[in-house]
Amino acid sequence: MKKSRKILTMDDISARNQELVNGFWNWMETTDRARIVKFNVPGRTLRSIFDSDPLESTTLIDTMSDKIKRYQSVSPFRKQQFKITDPAQWTEDESLGGSLDIYSCYSIFKLWWLSQSIDKEEQQSPLQIIQVGRKYSCHPGSDKRIVLCLLKPQARVRCFYVHYPEFDPSPWHWTLPYDEVNTPDELVEMFHCANHHTFRFFHTNVKIDGHTFHVDDYHYKPFALGLHKAAVKYRKIKNKEKFEVDIDHLTYVDAIHRMGMMESKDMIDDIYFKNDWTFQLGEFKFLLVNDTWLPESFVKAPKSLIDSKYKTNTLTANSFTNNRPNISRHRLGQ
Structure with a gap:
């Protein structure tokens, strides 16, 4: 049975997070260039939106297949070594004690752990939908979407979207029942673990010009890249040398799942290759077809x-x- 939870407000989060939320809210209210909306959508519908661009080769299945291929290249020794690592090492950055092999283990193990976590607890944080040209993706939540939309499609996936009308004049959420998030308290309420010490809101200014985008932190790159693609797709850029836009953005990050994964690393033994064409991710079976690892039901x-x-x-x-x-x-x- 899923636990009842306390509804959080601004008073429950750190002073720094309050400052970041209020900073973005003030920008949003004074410029009137953005609105935050929230909505629920079935996982299968959401997957069709993520994979909607026929010119985009990277679907959720392709993303999942690539993760399996990277894991396949990891030696049995390194897979067992993952059990004695800690979250600080779950990175590709060797200067932090990580490696590509360890990160590949973390990346595939995270999907298995998330799929089990969803069975025990409700979705802790909404997926943040971002615009990428004329289509949509999500960040953060790129791994979570694989579980919610592909491996274990949910009847109800909670989402929110920072809508910039000048870049998305006919947004997808207009086709759905949705609600505007009218106060900072309503924003915080969507995040069930916003009072956790690893949870952090981010507020920054993103700059795009006629050629590229500029961000202060890598965490904003997916949003900034998508916004620049939207400017190109909707022909906002009339003169590449003169075009320049400054826009604020709000997002978040947390490491709550890493703490849960730390206690369950032995679950990596549930992830293995039966043979050269069969892969088992716990209860999920994948088959290799035309050089792509497909869920068994998709074959x-x-x-x-x-x-x-x-x-x-x-x-x-x-x-x-x-x-x-x-x-x-x-x-x-x-």
Whole structure:
């Protein structure tokens, strides 16, 4: 049974976090250039939004497959060595005691741990949706979305979005029931662990020009990159040499999951390769098909309707037949 929880307000978070939230709120209210909205959406629907761009090759399945491939390259010794590491080492930065192998173990283990955590506790923090050109992604929460939308699709995924109308004039959330977040207290209330000592809000200024973006912290890079793509997609940049925009952004980070993972590192023994084409992530089985690790339930379905690999493989393809008489034979053959 999931535990009841205390609803948090600004009074429950650190003075520094209060300062950061209030700073962004003041900017938002005085400039009227952004609004925060919150909404709930089924995991499968959310996945279709993340994977909606036919020109974007990196779907959730591709992201998951890449994680498995990296884990496959790690030696058995290094996998066992992961059990004696601590969260400070779960990084690719060797100067901090980490390594690519240890980070690969952490990255795949985190998915297995999160999938089990979701069964025991409700979603602790909402996914933060960010704009990437004309499509959407999320940051933070890139690993969490794999669990919530692909491995164990949830009927209700809590999300929030900092909406900048000048860059997203027809936002996706308008197609959903949504609520505006009208006060700082309403913002804090969405984060069930905002009073944890590892939880931190971030507020900074992001600059984009006609050529690129500028941020003070790597944590803002996904948002800034997406905003710059939106400026290009919506033809905001008329003159590359003169175009320049300053905009504030609010996001968050926490390390609560790392503390839980620290106590459960033996669960990495539940992650293994049965053979060269079968991978087990705890209860989740993956099969290697056309150099991509697919969840077992996806093996006889196309990754997308435009995936040529599956169109030409009659053993694994689903057939789509168009019987409409008003479609020309030329179009039917495309």
